[in-house]
Amino acid sequence: MENRTTIQVSEGLRRKLRILAAKRDISYQKLLLDMISVFEELDKDKTIISIPGKLAGNLHNTIKDTDFKTISEYVTFIIRLILYENSEKSKEADLTNIKKKLKSLGYL
Structure with a gap:
């Protein structure tokens, strides 16, 4: 079974994320995976x-x-x-x- 994390987002945020994914010419799923990898790297002692x-x-x-x-x-x-x-x-x-x-x- 695949390990999954569920994140609930509002419909407005979902729309914005889909637009952002389209601008980057990637899938919505890939955008979310990229975002998750960024958050995994972050801790309270780091910045972007x-x-x-x-x-x-x-x-x-x-x-x-x-x-x-x-x-x-x-x-x-x-x-x-x-x-x-x-x-x-x-x-x-x-x-x-x-x-x-x-x-x-x-x-x-």
Whole structure:
């Protein structure tokens, strides 16, 4: 037996979802499955960032043969890497400034 989850929605919301599915050229069922996968990834400590569909497609192809399971995992990794590199650069700049000050004071 297939594992199913039932979600009750109003007729107005159902209409909007069907229109959205048609705009994305996918089935209503596929739209719901996509939405469910997004909600499964979310927890109270996460947020959603919206990126263009074409970029998401490129990212999907990029991670295809990697250990990243989702685009979200990959983007999180890249953002952490950028933040780390930026913090290292600012630490180097701080160290350079400290050395300059110590040298100007005659300590180096």
